[in-house]
Amino acid sequence: MTEPLLKIENLRIELALRSGQAPVIDDLSLELRPGETLSFVGESGCGKSMTALAIMGLLPEKVGSIAGGRILFDGRDMAQMNDAQLRSIRGNEISMIFQEPMTSLNPVYTVGEQIAEVLRRHKGMSKQAAWARAIELLDAVRIPNAKSRVSDYPHQMSGGQRQRVMIAIALACAPKILIADEPTTALDVTVQAQIFDLLRDLGRETGTAIILITHDMGAVSEMADRMVVMYAGRKAEDGPVAPVISHPRHPYTKGLISCVPHLLAKLTEQRPDLTEVPGIVPALASFGADACLFASRCDMADDKCRSSRPPEVAFGEQHSACWKADQL
Amino acid sequence: MAIFMTILQRLTYAALLLIAVLVLNFTMMNLAPGDVADTIAASMGGADAELMDKIRAEYGLDQPFIVQLGAYIGRVLSFDLGYSYFYNAPVTELIFERLPATLLLVIAAQVLALVIGVLLGVFSARHPNGVANYFVTLFALFGYAAPVFWTGILLLIGFSLKIPLFPVAGMSDVTIEGGFFVKALDIAHHMVLPVITLGSIFLALYSRLSRASMLEVLGSDYVRTAKAKGLSPREVTLKHALKNALPPVVTLAGLQFSAVISGAVLVETVFSWPGLGQLALTSILARDTPTILGILFFSALVVIIGNLLTDLVMRMIDPRVRGRA
Numbered sequence: 175m176t177e178p179l180l181k182i183e184n185l186r187i188e189l190a191l192r193s194g195q196a197p198v199i200d201d202l203s204l205e206l207r208p209g210e211t212l213s214f215v216g217e218s219g220c221g222k223s224m225t226a227l228a229i230m231g232l233l234p235e236k237v238g239s240i241a242g243g244r245i246l247f248d249g250r251d252m253a254q255m256n257d258a259q260l261r262s263i264r265g266n267e268i269s270m271i272f273q274e275p276m277t278s279l280n281p282v283y284t285v286g287e288q289i290a291e292v293l294r295r296h297k298g299m300s301k302q303a304a305w306a307r308a309i310e311l312l313d314a315v316r317i318p319n320a321k322s323r324v325s326d327y328p329h330q331m332s333g334g335q336r337q338r339v340m341i342a343i344a345l346a347c348a349p350k351i352l353i354a355d356e357p358t359t360a361l362d363v364t365v366q367a368q369i370f371d372l373l374r375d376l377g378r379e380t381g382t383a384i385i386l387i388t389h390d391m392g393a394v395s396e397m398a399d400r401m402v403v404m405y406a407g408r409k410a411e412d413g414p415v416a417p418v419i420s421h422p423r424h425p426y427t428k429g430l431i432s433c434v435p436h437l438l439a440k441l442t443e444q445r446p447d448l449t450e451v452p453g454i455v456p457a458l459a460s461f462g463a464d465a466c467l468f469a470s471r472c473d474m475a476d477d478k479c480r481s482s483r484p485p486e487v488a489f490g491e492q493h494s495a496c497w498k499a500d501q502l
Numbered sequence: 503m504a505i506f507m508t509i510l511q512r513l514t515y516a517a518l519l520l521i522a523v524l525v526l527n528f529t530m531m532n533l534a535p536g537d538v539a540d541t542i543a544a545s546m547g548g549a550d551a552e553l554m555d556k557i558r559a560e561y562g563l564d565q566p567f568i569v570q571l572g573a574y575i576g577r578v579l580s581f582d583l584g585y586s587y588f589y590n591a592p593v594t595e596l597i598f599e600r601l602p603a604t605l606l607l608v609i610a611a612q613v614l615a616l617v618i619g620v621l622l623g624v625f626s627a628r629h630p631n632g633v634a635n636y637f638v639t640l641f642a643l644f645g646y647a648a649p650v651f652w653t654g655i656l657l658l659i660g661f662s663l664k665i666p667l668f669p670v671a672g673m674s675d676v677t678i679e680g681g682f683f684v685k686a687l688d689i690a691h692h693m694v695l696p697v698i699t700l701g702s703i704f705l706a707l708y709s710r711l712s713r714a715s716m717l718e719v720l721g722s723d724y725v726r727t728a729k730a731k732g733l734s735p736r737e738v739t740l741k742h743a744l745k746n747a748l749p750p751v752v753t754l755a756g757l758q759f760s761a762v763i764s765g766a767v768l769v770e771t772v773f774s775w776p777g778l779g780q781l782a783l784t785s786i787l788a789r790d791t792p793t794i795l796g797i798l799f800f801s802a803l804v805v806i807i808g809n810l811l812t813d814l815v816m817r818m819i820d821p822r823v824r825g826r827a
């Protein structure tokens with residue numbers, strides 16, 4: 175087995191809420207291997223974006239902080255790095271694209287400048303070299319007429335094209351890791367499929383490892399090698415996509431999958447997002463409780479589930495944090 | 503081509519606006535009691551009714567209002583603003599003699615207020631819990647509340663009477679000899695207090711608005727993108743955030759142009775600054791209609807030019823404005 179590229183160990187992220195410090199991510203461990211695609215899934219508010227932002231060192235200022243654990247990248251702990259060290263990694267070795275392509279680009283600079291800027295910053299390229307490379311990158315993300323579109327401003331482009339520009343920015347420095355946080359949620363269906371195709375192809379060509387955060391289980395099954403199912407700031411289950419989907423070892427994963435009727439439908443067809451598992455996610459304030467946080471929605475729950483936190487159990491490469499994992 | 507058309511369009515609007523201003527000014531002056539004949543009569547030490555009629559006929563004051571208005575606009579359009587009987591000089595000459603002093607004051611105050619206001623705003627937005635923040639709030643409150651002449655007099659007492667750092671009045675010291683540089687330095691020395699007085703009101707306005715605008719922009723998605731690129735806090739703030747935070751401030755500055763000019767009238771009076779403000783005050787007291795009309799016309803012209811410039815700056819900052827006609 176190859177050495178992991180990114181290794182998160184017992185990560186705890188706390189938010190400064192009005193009621194005091196509360197964990198949003200509690201004791202989360204996971205690994206990302208070179209070149210693989212790892213998917214984070216889970217309902218809204220379970221902490222997927224928080225985990226991604228923690229890796230980027232971009233937790234909301236004065237609100238979020240890493241309260242424990244390690245984020246090992248190439249053997250160095252990013253949780254201990256100072257801002258200057260993090261800045262030299264951000265956009266260079268680890269980059270990120272976001273959910274809202276319409277507002278993620280700066281309206282007052284050309285897209286070419288916004289791509290060229292990272293190249294000058296991290297690769298020390300000259301103005302001309304960076305600009306020429308920006309045109310190549312626009313071409314690589316399949317924007318027609320790259321040579322003339324490079325001097326366009328964001329408002330002259332469609333949502334799908336802007337997300338392509340974001341991908342071009344993210345891949346400009348040939349990063350080892352690309353984090354895509356719901357990159358297609360704001361786009362319409364045919365464009366979603368194109369963006370997923372693009373990400374998959376570019377990921378393969380460049381050997382970039384991808385962390386794909388999405389609510390689209392179809393995309394997970396088609397794109398990802400492994401997946402992490404998160405619930406209320408904790409990892410419910412993780413493992414290679416095929417066994418997790420065909421034989422989930424956590425009632426929450428089971429619920430998520432049963433919500434999606436045609437899991438293996440083509441990427442170009444419209445598929446429902448993860449619909450609700452009955453019940454709601456517990457309040458943020460109770461994320462630290464010593465119990466299985468899924469108990470209130472689980473029909474297998476018993477007293478033990480409600481009074482102590484289930485440890486992680488391994489089934490080959492699959493891990494599940496459920497007291498009754500072996501009964502599933 | 504498109505930009506050419508827009509500029510042409512703006513200039514046409516400006517010209518129409520200027521004519522509207524002329525009509526309005528002339529009408530208002532006609533509604534006010536007293537006219538040129540009164541002024542002339544007063545300067546002659548009094549005149550009887552017959553002589554007054556003669557004077558009125560001579561200057562066309564017996565004509566119907568609409569004819570007088572037409573004649574006035576015609577004269578202005580041929581760059582003739584009339585003759586001041588009070589100063590015994592052509593109005594254009596009077597105005598051009600004083601316009602530079604006022605423009606110097608107004609532009610210096612606007613630039614000072616904008617530059618320092620924006621810097622303060624940016625700084626306090628970057629450090630929401632820092633001292634600068636309280637300073638901006640306090641200063642803004644003070645700037646709004648304090649009347650210009652009061653601030654002016656306070657500064658005069660403080661920094662030219664008690665601590666004689668700056669001259670009390672005027673724009674230059676006639677006794678000073680020397681080349682251009684020495685004279686410029688002398689004028690700059692005279693400018694300090696008036697410019698601070700005039701600028702402080704607007705500084706308060708601009709710093710508050712840039713702080714609010716900057717806070718909003720710093721929370722935007724594209725600023726998060728800029729951080730995700732690994733840019734330094736300075737690049738994120740000055741390159742990515744500031745340029746987006748500026749448009750509201752520039753718009754406000756454009757709108758405030760007329761307020762700065764009317765503020766200048768007061769400041770000029772306090773500091774005996776030899777500009778249009780002083781001329782306006784004396785000519786109003788003397789009912790010197792041609793001069794008053796001339797000053798109003800030039801003030802309108804300056805405001806209109808100021809607005810055109812604002813438009814131009816907005817186009818430079820924001821490509822989305824450029825796209826619009």
Ligand SMILES: Nc1ncnc2c1ncn2[C@@H]1O[C@H](COP(=O)(O)OP(=O)(O)OP(=O)(O)O)[C@@H](O)[C@H]1O
Nearest residue numbers: 189198217218219220221222223224225234237458
């Ligand atoms: N700036 C913030 N201040 C306080 N709480 C926050 C802040 N940002 C996020 N949260 C809370 O942290 C929790 C985790 O949020 P996060 O954005 O990671 O969820 P997510 O899994 O990405 O959800 P989604 O699928 O909706 O994007 C949520 O309960 C959210 O309300």
Ligand code: SF4
Nearest residue numbers: 466469472479496497
């Ligand atoms: S630990 Fe208990 S409550 Fe939690 S998922 Fe497993 S069975 Fe359900």
Ligand SMILES: [Mg+2]
Nearest residue numbers: 222223224355
């Ligand atoms: Mg999210």
